[in-house]
Amino acid sequence: MSDTPLGGPGPLDDPESSDAETPDHFDLTPRTAAAPSARAAGSGRKWLALGGVGVVVVALGLVLFNGLQSASTFFYNVDEAVAQQPDLGDSRIRMQGNVVPGSVRSTSDGVDFVIKYKGAQVPVRHVGDPPELFGPKIPVVLEGAFSADGEQFRSDEILIRHDATYDEENKDRVREADQDAQQRASG
């Protein structure tokens, strides 16, 4: 191995190749190695392991894509939730929309408000403290379920859904979701 250019990016020296300089009578078996029969099986195991890794990664991708496609209902918009309420019943869902300005009322254990999206509105009874950014300007995602009669949404978690729109303070701007909702409501 002394003639191998160690610093250069050449092919790595293979101690088992026919041009290896080692005479036959040297025992080069590593002292900690398993029995020779196990080493012979190593090549097959390697390809098995490689194939296994490939299968796992591809399967992971497929599962993920299909899983996400069905999980595209991470939330329902208010109008969709209202339309599908008979099917949804009182099962736990997420619902997205804008808080109707002026509808927010504090209660003893949380807050009541009305949420709207594309012209559909649902009164909400929320139990718990709303997050800091909660208000009519930013879309929210509520976690909870419709009441038995379907007239009210009972939420126990409010998630703020900020979009990739950033603006420096003291500039006038209307948020897209809000704008959209208002256009639908008036149109």
Add this chain to the structure above:
Amino acid sequence: MTTTATTSDAVTSAPTSTGSTATRVLGAASLVGIALLVVFGVFVSPPDKELGETIRILYMHVPTVSVAYLAFVVTAVGSAMYLWKRTEFWDLLAASSAEIGVVFFGLTILNGMLWGKITWGVFWRWEPRLTTTAVLFLTYIGYLAVRAVPASPRTRGTRSAVVGLLAVVNIPIVHKAVDWWRGLHQERTIFGTLKPEIQGTQAFAAYLGLMVFLLLFAWLLIHRFRVAFLAERAAESGLEGAIAERRQEAGQ
């Protein structure tokens, strides 16, 4: 450890330190850049209209994730080149880059969770962007795990190159997850829409962060690659020492 004549030759021909003029310049530029970013991101740029002071997390969140993506792409290129050229350089480049990528991706998840807690109200939800992100993170931890499995350099290089090539497929999925599926995460802030939704000093701070972290990545990658190269030489000299020992035993 006593070294044979062969290994001391190898050591003198190989670098004895991971530093060089190039890395010192890169390092100084990175550190100055980070100081600038702190000044600009924390003090000069104004708070956001809605996010308030928390907008400043963006100046770190976007750069860390961009560097992580770049690092994983470098790993994929290194993996492909290794399978083609079979040279140590590409294997060690892929490995070094993956390690840095995992660090920066972990940082992205951490600063993202903190940002999520104060913006969304929760640290984590299994929504599309976050789910695909978790899978990507685990995949590259898997890549490092595959490298840690004892094997000859060639076997290890082949195995990890295959993983490095398959894993990169997930990056466009993570990147586009916010467009393809409904979730909590905001849309792409950069490399996204033609009409940028971030302007002025906010945009400047975001792009400054990106430039600074790219310098930092280059600096870290060169050092990590050189460490990997020296580690390979150390492993080889250990092997040669063992062979010399056997020669002696056989000669007795």
